[in-house]
Each structure stands twice: as C-alpha cells, then as structure tokens.
Amino acid sequence: MNRRNFLKQSAFTTAGTMLIPHFLKAYEAQMMGQVSASNGKILVVVQLSGGNDGLNTVVPYRNDIYYRERPTIAIKPEKVLTLNNEIGLHPAMTPLKALYDEGLVTVINNVGYPNPDRSHFRSMDIWQTASDSDKYVNSGWVGRYLDAACAGKEQQPFRTIEVDDTLSLAMKGDTLNGLAVLDPKKLYNQTRSGLVTGLSKEHTTAQPESVAYLYKTLAETVSSAAYVYDKTNRAGIPVYNTLATYPANELGNRLKTVSQLIQAGVSTSVYYVSISGFDTHSNQPGQQERLLGQYAEAVGAFMKDLKAAGRQNDVLLMTFSEFGRRVKQNASNGTDHGTANNVFLIGGGLPAKRVLNEAPNLTQLTEGDLAYSVDFRQIYATLLHDYLGADDVAILGRKFDGVKIV
C-alpha cells in the first residue's frame, strides 16, 4: 500500500475519531508544502558519553602544570594542532582543525554547572534536563523545546529526532516526546505489522486517561514513522544519497542519517546523536585517540556534505560531554571523573569566534578539578533563543544570560 492509499484508508476508517485527524492535519500541512520548522535553522547535538577528557581534547600545550600532572598521558606540544598560543587540538582531530581554520568552529572552555556531580548518570541527567544539580526533573530540554514548538498546534514528535533505537531523557517533554529513529525504513517496517497498523487506527474513548495516552502515542508514532519514511524514500528507494564519504563507524553512520533527513527536507529542528566509550580510567591515550579521531572524521564528513549542499549555515552542531576529567592523571594511565569541560559549536553560520573564552585555569582548582565559568544552560539559552528562535525562559525554567556567539 502506498502512502496515498494508506492516508485515504486511515482517513476513512477513522472518520469521526479524536486521535487520527490530528495527525492527518499535520500530514496535510506537510503535503501542502508548509514548512513547520520555525526559522529553518537546525541544531544537531552530539553527546560524548562517559566523560570526555577535555584537557587532552583541547590541550593547554604551554602550561607546565598540565605536563607536571600528566607525566605519561599529556599530549606533547609538538603534536598539538595549534588553535592559538595557549591551546590546541588533540592530534587525532585534523578534520576538526580544518573546519576551525575555515572559521566554522567555536570552542567554549570551562563549561559546567554549580555543585557538579561526578556520577555519569546523574551528571548526564543534569545536562539533559538542564536542571540544577540538587533538583530532579523528568523532562529534557529538547523535549520541552518540542512541547513549546507544538503547543496549540499539531503534535509532531518528528520535529525533534534522536538517531538511535531508544529515546534519551533529553528528548522527553512534559506533554510530547521526540522520535527515536535509527533507520527510517526499519522504524517504518516496525509500524507496518498488521497489529500495530491496525491498532493505530483504533480509537478509544475509554475512561482512564492512560488508555487514550497509549493510543495517542501509537498513532503519533505510526504517523511520524510514515512521514519520515515517505520524505526520505520514493517507492522504497532513498530520495537522497549523501555525496560525502562518511567514516564507517557508528557516529559516521548516524550523522550520515541526519544529513539524509535534513537534505530530504524532513521538518526537524533538533537532532540528537550520541557516541560512547569516553570513560577512560585506564590506558586513556589509545582509546581517546581512536574516539576523537572517529568524532573528528565523522563531523568533518558531515560538514563537507552540508557545504556541498549549501546548508552549512543552517545547521549548527554542538558537542558536549557530561563532565571533563581530573587534571591529575591516575595510576593506570587514565583519568578519573572531573567537572568543567569544553563545548564545540560548529557551523550554523556563526561569526567565527574561534576560541570564545579563557583557557582553563590550572592554578585554581576545586578539589583537584577545573572550575567552570560558563553554565551549560547559558549555551542552551543562546541556542534556543538566538538560534532556534524559541522561548528559552519557558524551556529552561528561568533566564540564563546567553553567551555571545550568535
């Protein structure tokens, strides 16, 4: 059954229901060519899970304390890809250095939050929910962006997409959740079993709200999966194939999917992607080199792809990790959990700010860890307000002074 028939049929079988017309309306809007993204800007969040060692990513290569505290794992000055006379990138990140030289990269140092938590899970929660470290919040900042974007309009989970099989807390709103799609075709097939498709057309006025909620979620999932699949495929063949060559690793594959979705014209404003393995308690050098290499290559290919399509100014990629690591290395050639870290902003048509703020201060540590000077929520606020044109105060729960990047 093709989409048109599917639509016709669902419109038929569900006439007079409360659930489906909702998504059909959204569908109609799409089909009439209305662009639903507010200003056409797209944010791609790349999460480095495990706590990437920021000091060996953006290296203070002129700092004696750095070399003293890390006798066996420090990056030698001559290996560093110099950014300015204080800091430089890890040698595995050549593609990122190239983007930097083109003026496409902004480095923000010393990003963190008050009373930092050194547990992976908790700190990731804090970054994903944008909460204070002593509060527990059940919705994520991207999810609340979705809530705001869809408030009073059609409920369209696909406006924020996580390229994965499961959905992160960051993507869960208070009223609506984003969509997890690793592979549009696979997701579509999952929703095409007789039972799932049949049930998604079911309507129910049953009393407990829980029933209505499950059926609403199901209908939205089926319609979103169909929408994304339809946008990216014609008669089962991908509409758009990327020109750039992506590295054959997980992040490369996922960013390639993001690029395909963007270039196929899917109305998604925020994409979320993660890569893990950064918890380098032992034998850090080899492990981190491999991961940062993968990261830089994948991002390099992604930006090249967008440039070829003339979209590099519409797409901004932000990279963060839940915390940085201890300044002093441990006894196993690794580093333990720390606090403040750097954040990269890439593309998006930002004026080239290159290195936004001061390098980490290794003389004024808090319990052996770097002090933060930029609250990560200031970056979120800027991205939400200045870049995506959204209500940052409503989404973050209060006003954070933006960082001056946009």
Add this chain to the structure above:
Amino acid sequence: MINQTRQQQTRYLFARAGFGATPAELDEAARKPLKKVVRQLFKDSTSVPELRVVDADTNETKKQLRGMFRNGQLDKDMLKERIRDNAEKVRDLNLEWLDQMATGKAALREKMALFWHGHFACRTQGRNPLFMQQYANTIRQNALGRFSDLLMAVSKEPAMLQFLNNQQNRKNAPNENFAREVMELFTLGRGNYSEHDIKEAARAFTGWQFTLDGQFIFREQVHDEGGKTIFGKTGAFKGEDVITMLLENKQTARFITAKIYRFFVNEIEDKKQIDELAEQFYKSNYDITDLLETIFTSDWFYDAKNVGAHIKSPVELLAGLRHTLGVQFEQPQSQIFVQRTLGQLLFYPPNVAGWPGGKNWIDSSSLLFRMQLPNYVLKAAEVAVKSKDEGDINVQSLARKGGARFQTKVDWADFEAAFSKTADADLTDAIASTLLPFPLRSDQRELINRQTSSGQSRSEQIHAVTAALMSLPEYQLT
C-alpha cells in the same frame, strides 16, 4: 463459567498487589470472598527468601581491589576481572530478585519491595554487590512491616550511606546530601522543612558510617556532639533522633501514603481517601500491612476509574509476563536487556528520586518495543533494537550481549489447560479476560482473531491469540 465481574476484580487485585496471576490462580481465587483472597496474599508473603550472590567475607570492594593491585597481590588483568565480576554479581542479584517477583510465592512482598526500591532509590555503579544485596534484603524484609523500622534500617544501609555521601559527612565538614534526601524524598517531601533544618540535621548524622564488610558503624570521633536546633527543638541530637522527629511529623504519613496511593491505586490522587488512609497509617504507628489491607479491601479500590489506570513499569511487565506463562529465559541476560531498553534496571534507578513512572515509561520507541515483547519472548522473533550505552565503563558488561533472539521456555500446557472447557467461539474473550483490564472491543477482537488462521490447532490458536493480546496497548495497563 465464572462471574466476569468477580474475575475482573481478582485479576485487577493480583495485577496491582503482585505481578499478575495465571488463569488457574484466577479461577481458584474467584471462588473465594475477596477479603479472603486479600488475606491470602499477605499470608503468602510471610516468608522472605534471602537473595544471595556474595558472602560478606569474600566480597572485595573496588577500593580494596585497587589496594591489592598496589600491593602486588593482583596484576592488572586480575584487577579488571575482579571489578567486572563485581558488576556481574550485581546483575545476578537483579536476576535473582526478578525470579522472586515472577515465580516466588511472596508476590505482594516483592511488589512492595519494588515500590520501596523506587522510594529509597539507591544506585550502585557496579562497585559493590554485597552492599546492594544487603540493601535489597533489608527493603524486602521490612517491606510489609512498620515504615518506622524500614526507614531506620534503610538509612543505616552502607549502600545508602555511600550513595548519599554520608561517609564524607563529618564534624566541621558537613555533607548535607543524606540529610536533605531523607527529608525531601524519604519522609516529608519538598516544602516541609527549612534549609536550616537540613544543615542542622546533617550535623546530627555525622558519624553515621559503614565498614567495608558492610556493617553500619557510629564513629564518635567524627560526630558533631554539639547542640542543634531542628524543627524548632534544640538538643545534642544524633541521627536516630532526627529519624524519630521525622516520624512524629504527620506530614511523613501523608507523604508516604500519597505515594503508595499513586503506585497502587491511581496517579491522580483522591484527597479525601488519602487523608483518611494517612490518618490511619499514622495512628497505626506506620503499619504498612494494615494500610495496604485497607486499600485492597476498600470498595473504591475497584472503582472503574482506577481499573486500567496504572501503566506497568518495565519490571512489572516482564515479571508479569513470566508469571502468567511460566516463562523461563535460557539466557538471563536477555532480561537485563529488556530492563535497560525500557528504562528500568533494578539497582540502577536514574537518581535518588527513583523512577518517575506513569506516562514517563512511554515514548514512541518504548511503546513499540513493549508491543513487540511478546513476540520476542514467545516466538523468538528477531530483536530489532539495541539499548543505549551509557558510557560508564563499569556497567559495560551489563550492556553487552542479550540483544539477539531470546531463548525461552514457555509453560503453555498449564495455560492451555485452563481453557480446555472454553468453546472455540469464546476463546479470545476468555483469554483476554485473564490478561487485560477491559473487555475487548469488537474491532480489537477482529484484529486479534486475524492473527490466527483456520488451519491451526487449538494450541497454536491459543499461542497466537495470547501473543496478540499481550501486544495490545491495554496489556501495558493494570
């Protein structure tokens, strides 16, 4: 034919007070008065089979292992292996407990313990199976006793003291984490204490520490013996005094009762019912059994607005499915995979506030996975989903494996036998009435029946119908 209403009531009771019931259990219970069935649930829960994956004298914490590494007792590979062993023992503990929920006699006790695990949420980083084992057994042993005993016992558990940093809470260098969470999450709830109360209570809890072999210990030399003013009272209070003061405060009874109500009855609170229950709970000296018995025997518990209102947590879903069909997993790791993918891994709650529950369990991917789960478990369908890697090196061993097809044994014989006298035409509805909170609608019935084919044997039909019914959104509800 048994009375539908009675059967639906007992189905609902077993689903809420335990992890569901087999058709045979439902049949038997439906012949007794409801009050008697409730009493039997408590009787069946008197025993507490201990969970045991490690012995206190052989357990070594990560810290101890690192020490042995430095002394040369362990080489690097051995150290790694021992740390991984510890994480795997936490996994084994998870599975042992899940077995008790799915197949043990004391379903009500395990259900209540699951509630307390979310309430006194405590997370291990794979560090210490002994501490988690003690913690789990403490909440299970005290699950149906007095909340006052449970609160004191769990507050003194090394796992909890460690998780909430009370080891670092010392005289002249207080750490307020423990004191704050005890008030905010365990007893009073936000807004019922002042920051000053927390500061002072933290001083009272100084010296509450633990030894590496899992013993609570009061270390007098780090205890702040000075005077404190807490809730307007002044004295040289110790930790026990703070717990006593918290229990004297009626707000604790109200806070706990409301949370129990949301878990067992309805997320939407009925203030009048909760006020009455809280009053009773307080007067009974926090008798948990008494409170639950009142709930399960109240007429309003069975009101239409409550039936089907609760969204099963992933562990409830998994344990329930196992119980109903006597499912055994050949590779227990699959059950870890299910928990992780759906967002509820025992001993790894997201934070000290526990799992948020309710609608938070459901998003597009988790709902699709839940609807596919019966196919994975009953039909060994290919698992099309990978769970996320959290990035913590210590839990990586929990992430690996388990994503491939599940291998299970299903006890269909018992299940089928319960429907041996059911006419073919009634089969779908009869099975549905044992699994779902609502009768099937006609369009659903048609959809379910379409999953069978005419050439199938009766057994095959039962299997197909059951798997399809368990794929319904309604199966996610109790």
